[in-house]
Structures are given as structure tokens and as C-alpha cells.
Amino acid sequence: MSSILAALSSAAALMIGATAAQATTVQSITHNSVGIDQQYYSQGITIGTRYDWDTISFAFDMQSGAGFDPYSEGDLFILTEDHLGAPADLGSSTSGFLAQSNGFEDGFWTFERDVTLETGSTYYFVMGDRQNASTTQIFGNEDQMAYGHGISGLSSGAFSGIVGDLDYVLRGEIATTPVPLPATALMLMLGIGSLGAVAARRRRTA
Known part of the structure; x- marks a missing residue:
């Protein structure tokens, strides 16, 4: 479970990071x-x-x-x-x-x-x-x-x-214009949150 969460978190970070460039x-x-x-x-x-x-x-x-x-x-x-x-x-x-x-x-x-x-x-x-x-x-x-x-x-x-x-x-x-997150990235973030909640409940139960 932890490896899945890590992979999903990395993917989400890459998507979010690509939405804006550093102003120079x-x-x-x-x-x-x-x-x-x-x-x-x-x-x-x-x-x-x-x-x-x-x-x-x-x-x-x-x-x-x-x-x-x-x-x-x-x-x-x-x-x-x-x-x-x-x-x-x-x-x-x-x-x-x-x-x-x-x-x-x-x-x-x-x-x-x-x-x-x-x-x-x-x-x-x-x-x-x-x-x-x-x-x-x-x-x-x-x-x-x-x-x-x-x-x-x-x-x-x-x-x-x-x-x-x-x-x-x-x-x-x-010129940097923030790019709205695509629907797939939003769904991915929601999925990460759900998996995190499930993992937390399992730890409490154990």
C-alpha cells in the first residue's frame, strides 16, 4: 500500500509542478x-x-x-x-x-x-x-x-x-500563466486521499 501511495504522490507532484514555470x-x-x-x-x-x-x-x-x-x-x-x-x-x-x-x-x-x-x-x-x-x-x-x-x-x-x-x-x-489542473490530475488527487484514509483506518485497527 505504501509503495502505491508513494508512486501516486510522485505522479501528482509532477503534474502540479508542470502547471507553472519559474519567472526569470x-x-x-x-x-x-x-x-x-x-x-x-x-x-x-x-x-x-x-x-x-x-x-x-x-x-x-x-x-x-x-x-x-x-x-x-x-x-x-x-x-x-x-x-x-x-x-x-x-x-x-x-x-x-x-x-x-x-x-x-x-x-x-x-x-x-x-x-x-x-x-x-x-x-x-x-x-x-x-x-x-x-x-x-x-x-x-x-x-x-x-x-x-x-x-x-x-x-x-x-x-x-x-x-x-x-x-x-x-x-x-x-510570462507565467497558471494552467488549471486537468480532470485526470484532480481524480488522481482524490484517489490518493481515499487510499490514505483507508491506510490510516487499517493502521488504527491493527
Whole structure:
């Protein structure tokens, strides 16, 4: 009886353990050395890991010597398509809108926890309008990049499209969604409880 209970308990533990994954912090960083002067920036990023991400934060790289100096100012929008309009046009009704930043933390824009970036998808992190916006130097590479990576600078008051690749840090956690126990696992747990009760009665009787 004890060996049966042990086997059933192990099987149940494996089923329960498979319902959720451990959340792990992940990041994506580029390191280039060309200073680019613009008032507004847009960076396209393809999520290339095996997992979806949530708990998102993002910052551009202003660099401080050889180190990383995160830059965030104003609002940042996450879109599923490139934005070639003016920064003032950005909002929840913008084509491809996914999310708008909800604050700052240590130089990073932050987003609501339920904002999720899906594996294999490309997203555009686009700065919204700022009052009295001044030119800021962000580091990157002016060579054109593939796979949707790239920056958009302002031209005649609107974003001009992909012209290079910026330095940035995108942070997040592996999105974990608890999976309901299947009916077979629930029945197995009930069976284990019943067998345990029977075994306890037999021990008391003995």
C-alpha cells in the first residue's frame, strides 16, 4: 500500500509542478558607439526568446563613459507596427497600439504587469510628445538593420522610418500563466486521499 501511495504522490507532484514555470528576469542589450542627436526616438525589437514576456521596462542608452546610463523622458508607446506620424499623434487609438508607459523606475519606462510581448513578434517602442523637447544624444549604429530593428528620427515633424539600431535595454520576466489542473490530475488527487484514509483506518485497527 505504501509503495502505491508513494508512486501516486510522485505522479501528482509532477503534474502540479508542470502547471507553472519559474519567472526569470531576461534582458536584451545592444552596444554601439555612434552618437545620434534627435528630439525623439523609436526602436523596433523582435522578441527572439522561447517565452512570452511581461513586467516590461525599457530605456535608451545615453552612455556614461564605458557604462550604461538609462534614458527615459515623457511617455513611451509600444506598437505592433512602425509609426511614421508625429509624436503628438500617438495614443490609444494609434494603429497597432499595445500599451503606454505608466511611470518611471531608475531611468526606465515601466508598463502595467499584464502587458505581454509574444515570442517571435516585432514591437516598436516610440517616444510620445514632450513639452519643450530638446535634442538628446542616444548611442547606436546608423547602419540599417533587418528584422524590424531600427530607430526612427524626426523629419519634418514626423518619424522618418528605420535608419539604424539604437542602444537600449528591454527588461521583463517570463510570462507565467497558471494552467488549471486537468480532470485526470484532480481524480488522481482524490484517489490518493481515499487510499490514505483507508491506510490510516487499517493502521488504527491493527
